[in-house]
Amino acid sequence: MRREYSGQALRAAAREAAHRAADRAAGQDHDGGFPAEDVADLARLGLLAGPVPRRAGGAGLGEEPGAADLAAVLRRVGAGSLALGRIYEGHVNALQLVARYGDAAQRETLFRDARDGHLFGVWNTEPGQGGLALRPEAGGFRLEGRKTFASGAGRITRALVTARTEPGAPPLMLVVPLAPDTRHDLSDWRAHGMRASATGALDFTGLRVGPETILGEPDDYHRQPHFSGGAWRFAAVQLGGIDAVLDAWRGHLAATGRGVDAHQLARLGEGALAAETAQLWVSRAAEIVAEDRLAPDAVVAYVNLARLAVERAGLEVLQLAQRSVGLQGFLRDHPLERLARDLATYLRQPAPDRALVGAAGHVLAAGAASGDLWADPGAAA
Numbered sequence: 001m002r003r004e005y006s007g008q009a010l011r012a013a014a015r016e017a018a019h020r021a022a023d024r025a026a027g028q029d030h031d032g033g034f035p036a037e038d039v040a041d042l043a044r045l046g047l048l049a050g051p052v053p054r055r056a057g058g059a060g061l062g063e064e065p066g067a068a069d070l071a072a073v074l075r076r077v078g079a080g081s082l083a084l085g086r087i088y089e090g091h092v093n094a095l096q097l098v099a100r101y102g103d104a105a106q107r108e109t110l111f112r113d114a115r116d117g118h119l120f121g122v123w124n125t126e127p128g129q130g131g132l133a134l135r136p137e138a139g140g141f142r143l144e145g146r147k148t149f150a151s152g153a154g155r156i157t158r159a160l161v162t163a164r165t166e167p168g169a170p171p172l173m174l175v176v177p178l179a180p181d182t183r184h185d186l187s188d189w190r191a192h193g194m195r196a197s198a199t200g201a202l203d204f205t206g207l208r209v210g211p212e213t214i215l216g217e218p219d220d221y222h223r224q225p226h227f228s229g230g231a232w233r234f235a236a237v238q239l240g241g242i243d244a245v246l247d248a249w250r251g252h253l254a255a256t257g258r259g260v261d262a263h264q265l266a267r268l269g270e271g272a273l274a275a276e277t278a279q280l281w282v283s284r285a286a287e288i289v290a291e292d293r294l295a296p297d298a299v300v301a302y303v304n305l306a307r308l309a310v311e312r313a314g315l316e317v318l319q320l321a322q323r324s325v326g327l328q329g330f331l332r333d334h335p336l337e338r339l340a341r342d343l344a345t346y347l348r349q350p351a352p353d354r355a356l357v358g359a360a361g362h363v364l365a366a367g368a369a370s371g372d373l374w375a376d377p378g379a380a381a
Contacts, residue, residue: 005059018080033196078240094120101216154184193345301362
């Protein structure tokens with residue numbers, strides 16, 4: 001029997017999952033931690049199957065006009081637990097790549113896996129030496145090498161990874177089935193925050209896969225605007241982390257009676273302004289990517305600015321909240337302490353300077369007036 005989905009039901013499911021995740025998050029905050037019960041909630045509530053297209057028995061989460069439901073779900077899950085949000089965003093990313101590049105048989109198999117509760121992830125980062133390679137052999141391929149900074153290591157059972165058949169060749173995507181609690185090493189992940197994300201290395205050496213695991217054509221993974229444009233999803237999760245910090249800060253001011261102080265109110269007002277600014281950027285970025293009406297370089301430029309706007313908002317809210325709460329916010333029994341560590345860590349995304357310079361280059365070269373840089377080309381002047 002197929003589950004009936006609606007945007008409202010998906011948002012309610014995300015709210016329930018986030019509430020439960022927030023209650024468990026402190027207990028998961030240790031090296032090697034992982035939100036296993038929270039992922040089980042995502043499966044139970046239909047959110048693991050949510051990104052599967054409707055025609056394949058899912059909710060089509062992200063297919064709706066403007067991707068507003070997906071943005072709201074990612075934000076809400078991130079507010080409950082940034083570690084869970086990071087894992088879920090990778091799951092969504094993987095299924096969107098399957099929908100875009102998979103053939104009919106791959107889509108049928110992998111979407112069924114998602115409906116059955118398998119957790120997907122996207123792992124692209126590699127060590128300087130020993131990156132993932134595909135070695136042809138009879139009937140398929142043998143994998144050699146590792147992926148690093150792989151969130152959900154040892155827990156992801158369907159890993160979408162990039163691999164090369166030879167050095168310098170364009171990478172191929174493949175979806176590799178993995179047994180849980182195998183091939184992973186979490187010993188190098190001793191991060192300030194996001195300790196419950198089970199981030200580590202995966203050694204694929206010796207694993208044999210068939211040609212049916214290869215998704216799309218060489219270098220499809222990096223095709224624009226989808227590669228860089230997808231950054232709006234992690235920005236939506238970060239926005240949820242900003243919400244959680246803001247809520248902990250507000251709760252502290254209310255509980256201590258310090259909210260009557262004009263200076264504290266001014267800080268809180270600045271924090272609310274930053275959070276809402278981030279929300280507006282995320283909403284518009286999700287809409288631009290979903291509508292797919294702008295040129296790829298314009299989409300990438302806007303999303304790069306959006307991710308940086310969210311980063312700036314997050315850093316501002318962190319600074320304001322920690323100054324407002326004071327030393328108590330750095331004590332481990334205070335709600336703000338873990339939330340701040342997780343957000344500060346998750347805000348560190350790759351190549352922010354390159355993202356800014358690239359977006360600025362687009363702005364400089366664009367022939368349109370500043371107010372029309374990201375206007376719908378089909379709209380009337």
